[in-house]
Amino acid sequence: MKPVQRRVxxxxxxCAPPELLxxxxxxxxxxxxxxxxxxxxAEMESSHPPITIPAWxxxxxxxxxxxxxxxxxxxxxxxTYNEILLANSxxxxxxxxxxxxxxxxxxxxxxxxxxxxxxKPVNGAFISCFMTPGTDKDYTYPxxxxxxxxxxxxxxxxxxxxxxxxxxxxxxxxxxxxxxHFAILRHLTKTRPWHFLMSVEIGVDRVHHAFWKYxxxxxxxxxxxxxxxxxxxxxxxFIDSQIGKLIKQxxxxxxxxxxxxxxxxxxxxxxxxxxxxxxxxxxKFKKSxxxxxxxxxxxxxxxxxRAWGWGGYHGRLFFNIKGREPQGIIDPEDLExxxxxxxxxxxxxxGPRGEKWDTKVxxxxxxxxxxxxxxxxxxxxxxxxxxxxxxxxxYDSHYLPENDRGPDDAxxxxxxxxxxxxxxxxxxxxxxxxxxxxxxxxxxxxxxxIKAPEDMEGKAIxxxx
Numbered sequence: 001m002k003p004v005q006r007r008v009x010x011x012x013x014x015c016a017p018p019e020l021l022x023x024x025x026x027x028x029x030x031x032x033x034x035x036x037x038x039x040x041x042a043e044m045e046s047s048h049p050p051i052t053i054p055a056w057x058x059x060x061x062x063x064x065x066x067x068x069x070x071x072x073x074x075x076x077x078x079x080t081y082n083e084i085l086l087a088n089s090x091x092x093x094x095x096x097x098x099x100x101x102x103x104x105x106x107x108x109x110x111x112x113x114x115x116x117x118x119x120k121p122v123n124g125a126f127i128s129c130f131m132t133p134g135t136d137k138d139y140t141y142p143x144x145x146x147x148x149x150x151x152x153x154x155x156x157x158x159x160x161x162x163x164x165x166x167x168x169x170x171x172x173x174x175x176x177x178x179x180x181h182f183a184i185l186r187h188l189t190k191t192r193p194w195h196f197l198m199s200v201e202i203g204v205d206r207v208h209h210a211f212w213k214y215x216x217x218x219x220x221x222x223x224x225x226x227x228x229x230x231x232x233x234x235x236x237x238f239i240d241s242q243i244g245k246l247i248k249q250x251x252x253x254x255x256x257x258x259x260x261x262x263x264x265x266x267x268x269x270x271x272x273x274x275x276x277x278x279x280x281x282x283x284k285f286k287k288s289x290x291x292x293x294x295x296x297x298x299x300x301x302x303x304x305x306r307a308w309g310w311g312g313y314h315g316r317l318f319f320n321i322k323g324r325e326p327q328g329i330i331d332p333e334d335l336e337x338x339x340x341x342x343x344x345x346x347x348x349x350x351g352p353r354g355e356k357w358d359t360k361v362x363x364x365x366x367x368x369x370x371x372x373x374x375x376x377x378x379x380x381x382x383x384x385x386x387x388x389x390x391x392x393x394x395y396d397s398h399y400l401p402e403n404d405r406g407p408d409d410a411x412x413x414x415x416x417x418x419x420x421x422x423x424x425x426x427x428x429x430x431x432x433x434x435x436x437x438x439x440x441x442x443x444x445x446x447x448x449x450i451k452a453p454e455d456m457e458g459k460a461i462x463x464x465x
Contacts, residue, residue: 066368
């Protein structure tokens with residue numbers, strides 16, 4: 001008789017922070033609470049930068065963003081100033097954990113792990129992620145899975161519009177999307193052979209960004225007793241109930257892992273990085289930009305500009321270097337001096353009331369032993385990510401109370417979650433030392449009896465073995 005092969009079910013909750021999942025909400029989440037009490041869990045350190053892309057790919061490959069050449073959703077096209085390339089699944093050249101498991105002949109199911117468009121062939125079933133351009137595109141492997149899903153569950157809901165003031169509509173769509181995603185997972189667990197199943201629910205990220213100011217009394221825009229005060233905790237209860245329904249379809253040969261790619265916290269405001277660069281003399285215009293203008297909408301004088309920036313949950317700064325940019329003005333031999341001065345200038349930025357910020361500034365060499373692609377020249381975490389970077393400019397102040405690109409109440413934090421639960425053994429509900437995204441893939445492989453490739457950067461988590 002063949003030995004029973006263990007299975008692993010990985011439930012990804014994009015953006016879930018340990019402060020909520022392990023502490024503040026845990027007593028109201030019976031299914032997750034059971035896994036914490038009987039398994040092991042830890043805070044999981046995210047990537048640099050701590051953002052959905054590249055974080056999930058770092059987790060899946062055990063390779064850092066420099067090795068992957070992925071530094072965010074958007075990347076600057078080489079030889080241009082602001083032409084954007086969006087990361088997609090073809091950028092992933094390294095083998096993922098599900099590739100390696102599939103190569104052993106074991107069946108896998110992957111749902112919504114970004115970037116997953118266009119879908120790639122796997123030894124099993126694959127559904128793309130929220131970055132899919134639309135459901136008129138092929139978003140599954142095999143292709144016929146798309147028709148199967150739509151026949152049973154209607155049009156696949158890729159994402160919701162979370163930067164909106166129509167909160168009631170958003171909330172309805174958010175629940176509808178999440179319910180559909182878990183229904184599809186339950187369908188796949190019943191109808192497909194599998195040894196490894198990994199999914200990512202983007203709804204957790206969306207509820208944070210759309211409703212954090214209504215939930216957190218410390219948020220500068222919080223209003224007591226508002227209509228949406230309980231939206232985030234109630235959504236977590238809903239997620240827990242969906243997780244409970246899913247794991248009921250598994251057996252005692254299935255280990256359950258819950259992970260997130262990074263955490264979340266309240267946004268204190270947005271800092272207009274390009275407006276600050278103008279003030280410091282790094283960025284020049286042919287005429288003053290209008291309020292809320294982007295660089296692409298403004299008349300930048302590149303012949304006199306030394307640096308410019310991009311917005312996002314973290315800041316990205318680029319230098320206008322001779323031989324690299326079309327109108328570069330910084331001599332390469334002068335770059336180190338200009339860069340060092342810029343880093344000092346950025347670290348000296350204070351808050352709107354003159355308060356000291358804990359701003360972190362990194363060169364690619366500081367973050368990555370090697371790097372490919374086109375990373376920003378400087379990666380900036382304004383006040384350790386408490387302040388979002390705003391790429392637009394033309395304001396009366398550098399400090400904006402809200403996001404410049406639509407309602408958004410939360411920013412990212414450096415730690416997500418890792419939980420491991422084995423129904424066949426009690427592990428005492430032990431909180432272990434912090435692990436890293438890089439440790440996920442070698443842990444899963446070792447647990448399934450597969451030797452991890454030597455070039456993986458993480459290591460198997462001992463307490464799981």
